[in-house]
Amino acid sequence: MTGTGYVAVLGMHRSGTSATAGMLLALGLAGPAAHDLVPASESNERGHFESRSLAEMNAGVLETVGAAGYAPPGPDDPWPTSPAAQAMVPEAAAAWDRAFPRRPAMWKDPRLCCTLPFWRTVLPPPRGAVLVVRDPAEVARSLNRRDGVAVLLALAMWDRYLRCAVRAVDGLPTLLLGYDALLADPARWAGVLGDFLTSLGLPVPADGPARAAGTLDAQLRHERSTLDGYEAPVAEEREVLDALRPLAGRRTPRWEAPTLPGPGPWVADMLDQRRELERLRHELFWVRKSRVYKTSSMLWRLTGSGRPAPEAEAAHP
């Protein structure tokens, strides 16, 4: 296949973005440079099909603007055009060129839900976008099992990633996929994906859809949608999912973000708390990493010239 640009694959972590990426590769798109691939892992045995350097770049961009993958900024936050983010544009452009020597490329990274608006200031717009959605309870349980993320935080992340994603692809040719449906009928959805690429002017090999369908099997769906005790927040998030369902499978030449039911206040509460935690950990890391700290701690230990451990102060409410 020849051509330029890339097709972006977006979706919350543990939503089937890797499975979708694998299908797009079978349909003829090029993946990241082999030396840059995130290797397969226990939690993703078939591979992530993700560029390690760009995943790090995405994490770095979020960190620069005081956010993190676990606590992404809201969809209305103007961070992509902030001076801090824009200062990273040349570095980001160079990293992208290194990561994708062959094009048209398939670029999959769940963080793109949050960072695609930034990349749209770095690169020409993607040829198209594939947005994968999965039941919030399944995602939350999977993330909880894999990374120990608190279930309520995982649900809040699901909400924020999805809201950011539906805004990030604004105006782009976009295909929305439901992970459940994808696994239930791989052949049909491989065809839909192939047709989508064709509509973008990208040639698809004749055996592409069959090979793409062969990359999936129902074993991929590890988590079933039960999440005891979290019925209230899960029900809220499923309302968001329900608002998106009618759009699944429909090719949209120019995506317009649908109106979604408003997020529960707990979403921002959880993410704000997590963001504050990231900020504090970041500061602590840099204090401990500073040469002043390292050198002086060494001197302190050697000479015993420090002071006794500070007394714990109980803060009064």
Add this chain to the structure above:
Amino acid sequence: MTHTTTTPAATVTPGAPATGDRHAVVVGMHRSGTSAVAHTLAELGLLLPQTSDIIGAGPTNERGHWEARALVKFDEWVLHHLGGSWSAPPDPDPGWEASADPDTAALRRQASQLAAVTLARAPVVLKDPRLSLTLPLWRAVLDHQPCAVLVLRDPVDVARSLERRDGFPISLGLAVWDRYVRQATQVVAGLPVFVLPYAAALEEPDRWVEALADFLDACSIRVPPARRHRAAAVLSPDLRHHRADTRPDTSLAPRHRELLRLLEPLAGPHERWVPPALPEEPVWVADLIRLAWLGQCAEAGRRLAEDELTWIGRSRVFQAVTAFWRATRTGPALSPVPRR
């Protein structure tokens, strides 16, 4: 004997004190009216802890906290020992206070020493919302089992108040409320307990203060009759700043309000409290509290590291060595410490 003031902010009307052998503890969530109830009990003649450090009024509690700073600090220390803090309350195993581990044994000794000094004369009103979690330790060291007043307030009112005062996320305020209230219903098991719904008490202070005084009488704490009327004046509706109906609800609130609905019918005196059967704590409570606790640990670590740096920078050895390095240009480059 005259019942005197401790600080200008914690003023009690002079007069004869109440008498009796046992203390009264006030338990309940922060921002639930426990200060006003402690003030009411003080007006009914109960003594304050014998210490000069009763926490006075502040912008967020204009009529005083009615807490002894030493006891509050100790209770906070106990919460740290249990793996939490006032704002990230732990969920200790039942019977933790009787543990033979050296740390818990040390806490029992310290509680005993504190009680010997500050609670020597009964009847004292002992108020600190942390008692909703730490009371088992105090019960283990007190000579006489206290009676208890359990104060209840709508969780959304409380969460709003915490949001305004401490910048708490509403969801965290609800989670902390839930844990405090659940724990409070457990720690007073077997005691004479008066369940006081704060909102109702502000609507009808005379009725509730009368009932409270009768309860104290039944607990052998004799309240001078002249004090009953004066005490009711403490509870005025202007104390209730944040009403539950002033904001749209969060979707998590109904589960927390279920708990309030189960407890409100128990309002009034109980000769011997049997903890009611309650539904399981909502699963997200632990999620929210754990995240808050991790944040507090990171904040403490950062403060400690910066504090260390300050002290190191002041040390003469460090100053001498860096001066030598600068003069001889033999030392390492010292990068600045990033600050907020």
